[in-house]
Amino acid sequence: MTSHPALTARVHRSGTVLAAAITLVAAALWAAHHGITAATYGDETGSRLAAVWAITFLLLLSQTLMYHCERPRRISARGRRQLDALNVAVLLPVYNEDPGYLRLGLQSFLDQTRRPTSVHVVDDGSTSTDYAQVRAWWLRAAREAGIRTTWQRTPNAGKRHAQATGVYASPDADIYVTVDSDSCLAPNALAELLVPFARARVQSVAGIVLATNHRTNLLTRVTDLWFTTGQLTDRSALSAMGAVLVNSGPLAAYRAPVVRDNLESYLGETFLGRPVAFSDDSLLTLYALLRGRTVQQPSAIVFTALPEKASHFARMYMRWMRGSTIRSVWRMRYLPVTGYAYWAHLLRWFQVALSTAVLGWLLVVEPVRYGNLPPASFLVVPFLIGQAQALRYLGVIRSDERMRQRAVTWLLMPLAVAGSWTLLRAMRWWGVATCARTGWGTRQNGAEVALAPAADPRPVQPQAQLASR
Structure with missing residues (x-):
């Protein structure tokens, strides 16, 4: 490749x-x-x-x-050494993802200036491919890089259960980093994402999400503009007060107790008697808010694939809005009225x-x-x-x-x-x-966005191809 x-x-x-x-x-x-x-x-x-x-x-x-x-958090050399000693586990659920984007993201873990301690890939019963070639390459490359890794395939049970499988495989983790199967981290993303944890009150950190395929068509351009602006205005304002309400799925980090102590309720969430399959990031952020500060680190950058078709975007946005409604009910119920986040x-x-x-x-x-x-x-x-x-x-x-x-x-x-x-x-x-419709609703028939293969090894970069060495 x-x-x-x-x-x-x-x-x-x-x-x-x-x-x-x-x-x-x-x-x-x-x-x-x-x-x-x-x-x-x-x-x-x-x-x-x-x-x-x-x-x-x-x-x-x-x-x-x-x-x-809002300012990117900075630390001393001593603080950096303390962060380097943390056991950092990456949770990577996969379901009907394009193999090109999946390999792109896995390669970015190898290229980190601060590599994760472990990476746990869980194939949640994909129906489009078994990722045999990507799996064989990754297990070999991770071993050579000194990254502990697991790759499990489970019956389809949803993203949360796939993440939980990774949690069970890393009981000694200090920090859990959640990513999507199309996340491609900038080389210093993980090192920067950990910096706010130098403060004991910080319970979760959100990264900044940019698009890999932002120049594909008008929809991806406008979506990238809208989404990036929202992160750097609305979420940055909340971060300045330590009250980020929703972390983004492509890159976020949590202190391990935030995840472990709430795993049972995370997997068993229901709304109006129905199990909730989406809005996982906002629920983890709510757990973190109940324990302390939730912030954004503007220097931690991740790239992800945006919807390239209007139908794909509509399904994604409706999932967000239904999840936002459900999460609003829990925030009004559980957030303390004395806190800024409420x-x-x-x-x-x-x-x-x-x-x-x-x-x-x-x-x-x-x-x-x-x-x-x-x-x-x-x-x-x-x-x-x-x-x-x-x-x-x-x-x-x-x-x-x-x-x-x-x-x-x-x-x-x-x-x-x-x-x-x-x-x-x-x-x-x-x-x-329609918030009672709690199903996931995307990638049921395979990947919806694909990374085109490189046509030339020389430094000519097609618009939809953003990869790492």
Whole structure:
């Protein structure tokens, strides 16, 4: 198999990005004020809109200040030696994954500047292949690299049970690292992911997820832009307070007791009498929140394959929204009301409800009941806010992409904003209404995204191929 240059990335902090974000938010505020003033609405309606915009911008301002307070954690040489002594076990469940992506991820463990102590691969009854070639290569390569490893095939029981099989195989682990079968870690990802654990109160750490196939088509470009921006704004703001609500599946780490002590409830979760197969990452994060701080490490980067078809994306997003609804019930029940995470969670739902109500009011109630068209600010403000937040996307420096290429993707933010305000909003509420559908729903017929084989060993990198030496 032909190898490719290792893919790397870093999140660049820039005062220019902050200044530009503040400028665009100020412009959005001015546009809102101008639109309300120029509209034909009466004083009562104008006052209502002014109140809504004021609340929105106060929330945006506080979030902007908070996510710029996030810093990658650093430690001393002594602290690094203590972290190097930790037993770190990687849990890698596999189900109908493309063999190319699976090997890509396994190779990235070998290329780590701080290698894991052990890697536990569990094939959860895949029906598309038995991975015989990848398995033989990995067992040999891991042994030569000094990484303890197991590779087990079990009857299909779901991702959580596959992870649990890995937990049972590593009872001496200090840290569990959860990854997906298409995760490809940057060379320093594991070393950086462990750094926050130098603080005893930190119970879980999330990595930053970027796309391997982000230039495949318009869908992957916009999804990468939307997803990366969300991690570097919303989740960064929560991280600054030690209250990350959801870690990403492609890369996260937990203190071993967080996983072991809750394994029975993790495997046996039910909702409305039905077993829950998804939302595993958010449940592990909730367990961690109940014990201490949950943070994000912006310098720990992982690459993953995004959906390349609309149907695949829709199934993934609906799974997320149904899981988010279920997890919200548990957060309201179990999180202490004295903690920041509890109120951050409620505030998020308030923002969703408020924005949905405003959308319905301006597009339906005002035209039908009062004969007023939406104000000009409605057509301007969301897009200015989106472009301002997406400046964080430009702060990600990738080894496989020049800045002008990322700038082109940044210009697509209006598509992401329009989609989130319409289609994704409708899907979110449909997910709330159908949250009792707790099945996984993807890869039932095999891999949905495949890594094309390399055509040339020279350093020419096809857009969908990002691998490591």
